[in-house]
Amino acid sequence: MAAPEESVVHGSKARPQDLPSIDKLLRRPAAIALLAEHGHTLVVAEARALLERLRADAVAGRLAADSLQPAALDDALAAAVRARLAPRMRAVFNLTGTVIHTNLGRALLADAALQHLLAVMSAPNNLEYDLASGRRGDRDSIVEELLCTLTGAEAATLVNNNAAAVLLTVAALARDREVIVSRGELVEIGGAFRMPDVMASAGAHMVEVGTTNRTHPADYERAFTANTALVMKVHTSNYAVQGFTAAVDEKTLAGIAHARGVPLATDLGSGSLVDLAHHGLPREPLPQEMLAAGCDIVTFSGDKLLGGPQAGLIVGSREAVGRIRKFPMKRALRMSKLPLAALEATLMLYLRPERLAQDLPTLRLLTRPVDQIQALAVALRPALAVAVAPRFAVETVELLGQIGSGSLPVERLPSAGLALAPAGTASKGIGTALDALANALRALPLPVIGRIADDRLLLDLRCLEDEAAFAAQLPRLAELLR
Numbered sequence: 512m513a514a515p516e517e518s519v520v521h522g523s524k525a526r527p528q529d530l531p532s533i534d535k536l537l538r539r540p541a542a543i544a545l546l547a548e549h550g551h552t553l554v555v556a557e558a559r560a561l562l563e564r565l566r567a568d569a570v571a572g573r574l575a576a577d578s579l580q581p582a583a584l585d586d587a588l589a590a591a592v593r594a595r596l597a598p599r600m601r602a603v604f605n606l607t608g609t610v611i612h613t614n615l616g617r618a619l620l621a622d623a624a625l626q627h628l629l630a631v632m633s634a635p636n637n638l639e640y641d642l643a644s645g646r647r648g649d650r651d652s653i654v655e656e657l658l659c660t661l662t663g664a665e666a667a668t669l670v671n672n673n674a675a676a677v678l679l680t681v682a683a684l685a686r687d688r689e690v691i692v693s694r695g696e697l698v699e700i701g702g703a704f705r706m707p708d709v710m711a712s713a714g715a716h717m718v719e720v721g722t723t724n725r726t727h728p729a730d731y732e733r734a735f736t737a738n739t740a741l742v743m744k745v746h747t748s749n750y751a752v753q754g755f756t757a758a759v760d761e762k763t764l765a766g767i768a769h770a771r772g773v774p775l776a777t778d779l780g781s782g783s784l785v786d787l788a789h790h791g792l793p794r795e796p797l798p799q800e801m802l803a804a805g806c807d808i809v810t811f812s813g814d815k816l817l818g819g820p821q822a823g824l825i826v827g828s829r830e831a832v833g834r835i836r837k838f839p840m841k842r843a844l845r846m847s848k849l850p851l852a853a854l855e856a857t858l859m860l861y862l863r864p865e866r867l868a869q870d871l872p873t874l875r876l877l878t879r880p881v882d883q884i885q886a887l888a889v890a891l892r893p894a895l896a897v898a899v900a901p902r903f904a905v906e907t908v909e910l911l912g913q914i915g916s917g918s919l920p921v922e923r924l925p926s927a928g929l930a931l932a933p934a935g936t937a938s939k940g941i942g943t944a945l946d947a948l949a950n951a952l953r954a955l956p957l958p959v960i961g962r963i964a965d966d967r968l969l970l971d972l973r974c975l976e977d978e979a980a981f982a983a984q985l986p987r988l989a990e991l992l993r
Contacts, residue, residue, distance in 0.1 A: 524572060554588075612915050671823060671845070673778070674823065683834050689740060694721050694726065761777060766805065785864060787816070795816060810824065816914075887975065947992075949968060
């Protein structure tokens with residue numbers, strides 16, 4: 512019979528001198544196993560960090576003697592190694608009600624994109640190699656034909672996000688010259704990205720015309736000078752001006768610009784490639800419509816309404832796109848091979864528009880029937896109620912969500928979900944109780960992100976497709992709330 516392991520310390524509190532040496536800790540069988548699995552560098556670093564933390568607690572008189580028992584030290588070191596290797600970027604349940612959530616990764620990639628990524632990234636690929644000629648190729652060519660087919664453009668190029676697309680367009684077409692833009696379109700998007708700042712960063716001189724709420728053709732016509740290089744139109748996708756308003760449409764503005772030999776560029780921001788109205792959603796302007804109206808350049812995002820990876824797409828005339836592609840800044844802003852592969856697979860889905868609502872996660876979630884979401888809420892409520900009892904009560908509720916990421920900000924999506932409210936808590940303690948619940952939900956193996964409103968924590972179920980994985984975590988939630 513093996514002798515029991517000797518305790519490291521006796522008493523209720525441990526002293527600094529009771530801590531084992533680094534060598535003694537690493538000679539234990541559990542540590543030797545960690546060394547074999549993870550190597551010397553990581554395990555030794557975590558062992559040193561662990562002993563430093565324990566020593567600090569011992570000096571402060573808050574280290575329990577049991578913390579230095581051999582089994583406790585083994586567990587602590589193993590936990591430290593696991594924590595160090597745990598990814599910081601993690602999958603979460605987005606139950607906020609915002610489908611394309613900027614802080615939660617925006618659009619979900621389609622299965623086809625994920626499969627293509629794995630196949631292409633796990634081997635050498637023809638990122639810049641022309642298989643037909645056997646010569647060096649251009650990475651833009653991977654998706655240029657697709658973009659031209661889908662939008663009717665003569666040419667296309669791409670960069671790492673839409674902010675870069677706008678910056679590059681202005682720099683390439685109007686550096687050291689004037690760009691005319693309506694005052695009602697001087698937008699600011701997330702992260703303090705402001706159109707006037709973009710103009711300045713691109714080295715262009717911005718010429719504002721019209722007023723915040725009304726801009727007329729004559730305002731543009733009076734603004735042209737010998738130094739005018741570009742007219743810029745910006746789709747105000749992240750806010751709406753209502754009431755006494757007027758704006759100049761792209762077709763009219765293209766005629767005004769082209770009569771003076773100046774190109775017209777428009778930034779659509781979110782940029783959808785299909786008419787969302789056909790799917791029961793509010794309509795957004797399409798790149799193909801802007802090109803048909805006479806725009807020389809249209810910029811839009813790849814990871815919002817389009818439903819792909821982060822990307823800035825630039826489509827338009829062969830001459831204008833050619834100038835943009837040759838501009839020196841283009842190389843610094845180009846897309847890497849991972850998002851490029853995902854974008855190609857995503858664009859391929861648009862060649863089969865009849866299947867798009869099924870194959871593209873963004874559109875599938877945006878068009879999910881409300882009765883299906885309500886049925887999911889009813890099915891999940893009993894198990895969730897058990898998990899959070901007796902501290903919280905749960906009820907099914909009708910909710911209003913949103914598309915997100917600056918897309919159609921005033922529109923709301925009818926939805927359904929679960930509302931959790933503190934049971935028997937005084938009004939002054941409701942906020943504390945809800946914060947504790949939100950913390951517990953975020954601490955789950957697959958964190959759950961909801962929203963707090965009207966003294967309740969709301970879980971909008973529009974984006975919950977893996978019901979089983981959510982339900983499997985409820986026992987752990989119950990433990991965290993004890």
